[in-house]
Amino acid sequence: MYATSPWLTVAYCCLMQAFTLGFGFYAFAFFVVPWTAEFGVNRSSLMLAITASAVASPLISPLGGILLDRLDSKKLILGGLAIYCLGLLAVAAAPSYLVVVAVFGLVLPVAITLAGPLTAYSLVTRTATGKLGLALGITSLGSSIGGLVMPVVVTGLLGMYSWRLVFTIVAALVMLCVFVPGLVLLKKSIPAPSGDGRHGGTLQLMRSRAVIQLGLSYLLPSMMFIAILHNIGAYAADIGVSQPQAALIISASSVLTAIGKIGSGYLSDRLNHTVLYVGIVTVIAIGMFITGLATAFAPLLAGVCLVALVLGGISPFVASLVANRWGTARFGRVMGVIYAFAALSGIGPLVAAAIRDSTGSYSHVFMWMTVALVPGIVCFLTLPKAVAVPAEPGPIRA
Numbered sequence: 001m002y003a004t005s006p007w008l009t010v011a012y013c014c015l016m017q018a019f020t021l022g023f024g025f026y027a028f029a030f031f032v033v034p035w036t037a038e039f040g041v042n043r044s045s046l047m048l049a050i051t052a053s054a055v056a057s058p059l060i061s062p063l064g065g066i067l068l069d070r071l072d073s074k075k076l077i078l079g080g081l082a083i084y085c086l087g088l089l090a091v092a093a094a095p096s097y098l099v100v101v102a103v104f105g106l107v108l109p110v111a112i113t114l115a116g117p118l119t120a121y122s123l124v125t126r127t128a129t130g131k132l133g134l135a136l137g138i139t140s141l142g143s144s145i146g147g148l149v150m151p152v153v154v155t156g157l158l159g160m161y162s163w164r165l166v167f168t169i170v171a172a173l174v175m176l177c178v179f180v181p182g183l184v185l186l187k188k189s190i191p192a193p194s195g196d197g198r199h200g201g202t203l204q205l206m207r208s209r210a211v212i213q214l215g216l217s218y219l220l221p222s223m224m225f226i227a228i229l230h231n232i233g234a235y236a237a238d239i240g241v242s243q244p245q246a247a248l249i250i251s252a253s254s255v256l257t258a259i260g261k262i263g264s265g266y267l268s269d270r271l272n273h274t275v276l277y278v279g280i281v282t283v284i285a286i287g288m289f290i291t292g293l294a295t296a297f298a299p300l301l302a303g304v305c306l307v308a309l310v311l312g313g314i315s316p317f318v319a320s321l322v323a324n325r326w327g328t329a330r331f332g333r334v335m336g337v338i339y340a341f342a343a344l345s346g347i348g349p350l351v352a353a354a355i356r357d358s359t360g361s362y363s364h365v366f367m368w369m370t371v372a373l374v375p376g377i378v379c380f381l382t383l384p385k386a387v388a389v390p391a392e393p394g395p396i397r398a
Helices: 006-026 028-039 043-070 073-092 097-114 117-127 132-139 141-158 163-185 202-206 209-238 243-268 273-293 297-311 314-326 331-359 362-381
Strands: none
Touching: 006 028, 006 043, 006 073, 006 097, 006 117, 006 132, 006 141, 006 163, 028 043, 028 097, 028 141, 028 163, 043 073, 043 097, 043 117, 043 331, 073 097, 073 117, 073 163, 097 117, 117 132, 117 141, 117 314, 117 331, 132 141, 132 243, 132 314, 141 163, 141 243, 202 331, 209 243, 209 273, 209 297, 209 314, 209 331, 209 362, 243 273, 243 297, 243 314, 273 297, 273 314, 273 362, 314 331, 331 362
């Protein structure tokens, strides 16, 4: 499958993620108040929707990976976008909050799996003509762009229209801005590349030692940042940092996460993957220690931003490694399993809060949690040697 150029494919993948993830995750919070008013339920009941969505997407990603390796990506993307739009329209017509929870927990995760980061990375690895790491880094910016733009768009629309009409408008925008361009840009379909069986069957590949170890190497650093992000408000209050300053730290970390994605992608093309991973984890550990020792705004800002800068690059770095190690024929299945590990990163905030409650200080939390980075390094350094993959069709050039 190709667009006019491989870099236009990258741009399309960014746009696709900006809509699917940008609205599906980042804009959710702005509908909670109108939903509570209309459906007469408490906020915790509505939070079941986004929690179910956040957990379901990674858990079904292994199945999405299998489909990506076996079926036409163009049909999967367009099918995912169609499901996404139908889900939005179902919410717009929801007679009760249970429909909202069901759509966010069952329908949208399927759509995001087929038209989200996993598919975007798979498509770029098949079409990139060089500088794969940089292409993957840019591709990963799609979710960041969506996180920055979609909340602004949604709040603006909610100021003029009802929440039901806003969902309908967004569904129309997805069809007009993403689905239709997909029909035009993704003109040709590359059949999903097939392997030669050297790695065994699909299940054997997906539960292999190398895939599991790489999943753990991805999970443990990611858990650190999520633990900081969701405890930053409470930690700031503990050390006398105001909540507006804590919000500024979160905003700054979001920008640095985006920068880290580009930087990691660029370095993935130039540095040994082991050296780069150890460097990333080392910087995370330093940032965690600075965060744990912080007693004022400036060191807290420095520590969190240092972690955010390198953590943003984990996803494109791992995608680049998978493409180089397993090839495009197995990319979807391997990345599907690795994304499933992301579902476990949600325990980070719970662990951090539990340690804080038992010790009475967040200082112990972030310094002790760095110990969890050690198994990640061990898993990465002891990855089994890569098995040679058969030659695959070269990228399609316009």
